[in-house]
Amino acid sequence: MSSVSYEKAFKNLGMEPKAYLKKFALPIIGFGIFFALLMYVLLPTLFVGPAQYIPALVTVICFIFAFAYPLSILGAKASRIDNNMHYYITQMGSIATAETPRLDIIRIVSENDDYQELAEETRKIYDLVTVWNLSLADGCRFISKRTPSIIFEDFLDRFAHALQSGEDVKSFLFAEQNVVMNEYESMYNGALYAVEVIKELFVSMVMSLIFMASFAVIMPVITGMNAELLMGIVVVVFLLTDLVMVVFTKNKIPKDPAWSRSKLLTSDKLKMYRSIPISIAGCIVVAVLVTLYGKIETSIAVAMIFTPLVYTGYVARKIEKSIRRKDENFPAFIRSLGSSAGARGGVIDDALRALRAHDFGPLTKDVNNLYKMLVTRIDKMTSWEIFSANTGSNLIQRFSVMFVEATNLGGKPEVIGDIIATNFHRIVTLRKKRTQSAGSLVGVLYGLTGGIGFTMYISLGVVGLMQDMFSAVEMPPGMSMGMVLYTNVGSMDLLANMVLAIMVGHSLMSAILIRVVDGGHMLSATIDFVIMVWISGASAVVTMAAVSSLLGIT
Template identity: 35%
Template sequence: MPEENISIFVKSDVSPKEYVRRILIPSIFGSLIIFMAIMVFTRFFVLPLGLRIFMYLIPTIIIIYAVAYPYLMADSKKISINSKLPYFITYFAVLSTSEIGRSDLLKVLSSDPKLGAIASELKKVYIIVDKLHRSLPEAFRFLARRTPSRVFSDFLDRLAYSLDSGVDLKEYLFQEQQTVMDDYQTFYEGALYDLDIFKEIYESIIISVVFAAAFIIIGPLITAQDIGRLALYLLFLIVAAEVGALLVIKYRMPEDPIWAEVKVETPRQRRIRRALIYSLIAIPIVGLAYYLIIRPRFPIPTPFVVALTLTPLAYVGNVVRREEAAIFRKDENFPAFIRSLSSSLAASGASLLLVLKYLSAHDFGTLTEDIKSLYRRLAVRVDPQRAWDFFIAETGSWLIGIFSEIFRESLRLGAEPDYVGKVISRNFERLVRLRRKRQQSVSNFLGIILGLTGAFAFSIAASFQVAVSINDLFGKLEVPTEYIGDIIHVIPPSGMAMLSLVMLVLMVTHSLLSAMAIKVADGGHILGSLYYFVILLWVFAAGMYLGQHLMAKFMNLGGGEAILWLLG
């Protein structure tokens, strides 16, 4: 069956009946109701053109989302499959050496929630083989034509051909890993390249928004428009651009989280929770100290006051950063531990407990204490699975978690220890190298955000100061209104106060969304964004101060005198 004849509903696992009943029809009716409500509302109330356009965009976006829903689900499923391919091929390869049959092997793979969309795809293969009694190659070819992932489809086609040819599954999967990991590396590096391209697009967007902001701030002096309404338009424009950038990063980057999904509470979680409580308590304390001690003695610009008050949030962000650095160090040591553990099991034929006792006396860097704790819990012989859960939780690493479960389950099902250790360590090291590339790319992204934040703050503050200076100048002119009333317009103090407030909200919003984009890009804990949030607040505050202060000098001194003042 040609691939182009496969429905998008099949590839996205969306039932057409359920889609029409739960997505399409409610969206159409909801959009019509909203559209009619907007028409009635605008007949009785006069609204600005920009606000009316925004209101009519709401039902339009709902309709577009409903139509694109199956394609969005298929794309999301494709990204999930591509992101989980390394773990799937590792698990599949090590289980191929176990004593279970192929049907049971598929059942084990299809019931593992950590494989995400791949598990649901393999469930179809298991049903075809076990319930419909079709051959395994035929089931693989059936799925290959219906999966949205090209990489996964090619793997299934190659696997079906090899099984038809009588190739040994263990040897084939050992060799095939290289091909699948190469494909995954291409996918991963492609996503990083997309991030590099997006940096340029993001930079262009911010520059365009800065130009728009300058016109919005200065424009009311000429057009007599309501500066409060234009300030809200500016805020909406910038927030929309920032949220759009955040969503693009979230849905284009591969699913590669740093933190493990823990089933038990660990000292690491308690430290983070305690740091969060301390940070939240410190915010009102710092604010109170400013108003009682600092404010009466030193006049500090409002942006610096906001940054100072929110600075305690950097503490919890820094705690999360240190914990993530410790997790990265544990990831570096895990392949050596798995190689030593598996080779010792294969060479000695001893139990896992005895080998762990021997290895716990060796140095595996920051992983040593976790290995000793694992041995002590297994030695109690109460609940081995719970002991591994504690090991995963204490390391805190998502990579260590999923590969540890693959190792434990493979040994339980009778796989060859030496083969298991070789496969896991090789694939694990490759994923760690890809993560290093990701961290380098995110570091470059952080540098761009810091530079753009300073330039952005400088530009809007300079524009604001120009508006303030011109507004003061116009306000002092003693010219009859009938002569120049249609040429120059004075902004009332309430309008300037509103613009100042919007700039402060913009400062906090831009810093927060940009910090979240950094953590979404590197796959880290969202609380780690608070560290960058505070840094961006101070950069924004400094940019605003410099922009407003320098522009005030230019406006007061004149161009030539201002240059001489800058040169000292």
């Protein structure tokens, strides 16, 4: 299995294994070995004891990277293909209703740039048929052996078999709607299960980092080590771990953005972008007021300064909620439009006029605007592009284009509407599961933030208490407190600020992680970020007050 994967990987890279070894792998490995030797020669005193393995570790990492790179590129390409398969099969099924020749179906989907690598793979099939005179079945089989996606590979094998057996292409593509959507659902559910595993892994790693941070605070009292250096290392390790988890989760989760990627500047986008300078101005004003007042705890002051960002998050989340409601209403709209247009001989304008009497929730206003654009003789495709951009939904944008394109080719609107509505509804159902998964993650991360704050600030409180107590103790002549404990561990204010930096950085990464899992806009993450910063600030104040009260510090 591994050799087959490497074979596909090198084909996708467009390189022979020997060429890859000479041009890429050997230089990387050589750099790792050279770097290790250079460190041992130039800094022999630095890398002693356990540290002597660090340069060698760089060499090992270079080895792993050189051999893992082709497979990682292959996996990333497979993921991008899989993330477009549900759109791909829906478009093919919609086009087929117009009795479009099978080679033209391949050509049309290959020209859709939204499919990225999937369009490239399909274009290769088209070129094999038109340039190299292969049959369509042979072209499909040729690409199926080289494509990194298992879902696409299986589809091409089934398509090739159907073509060779003489099965009607339209019937085959109709049947494939359910098959491919089932495979996409399995992939999606598998990714959501991976999120649950990542959640448990994240909690475990953060708990380990909490103990490491507590160790970095308390250990200098016992050993005399530089507390500020240790805490600096903890800050870097903590934030790097959070960043790695965000990147890892982003690679595992399906690329299914809720927001439209249209370049048209809609009223909702303007509203959201205008909220950004307002929030930033609010942060600056609060920062000035807090600085002038000067009697607020640092952790609370930081939370207050970031609070105006909630406005941008609120605007983004309100728009996002409207987008999700429109997504829920779109299947009913497109199915009704298809049925109505089919009954009127395929005339979309007349069907839309009849549908204006119906209520499609938040989508009703956009439907009315679409009808107005069509009756004023604005270009049909442009009207639908404006309609989909105004809804703000990525799903509506992608499926609306398919509907218009297929009906323009002479397809049956009622069949097209039914195909799109069915597949659309299944995707919306999967998205609801994803939202639920993100919702459970929110509770975990909020609780984890409070736990981090409590543990780290109680460690700071205890160290501060010990430093104050023992510095006030008078020792007999000839004895030093340093013989027992190291009372000078550095500036407690600096250590507290470093802990606060960890809390703020962790809050930011956690907020981004929630949005990565949720699939929403990153600007709506500011609400979660501000809430977690407030949890951090509150835990700091409450914990330090509790430590002072319980241990009798005045």
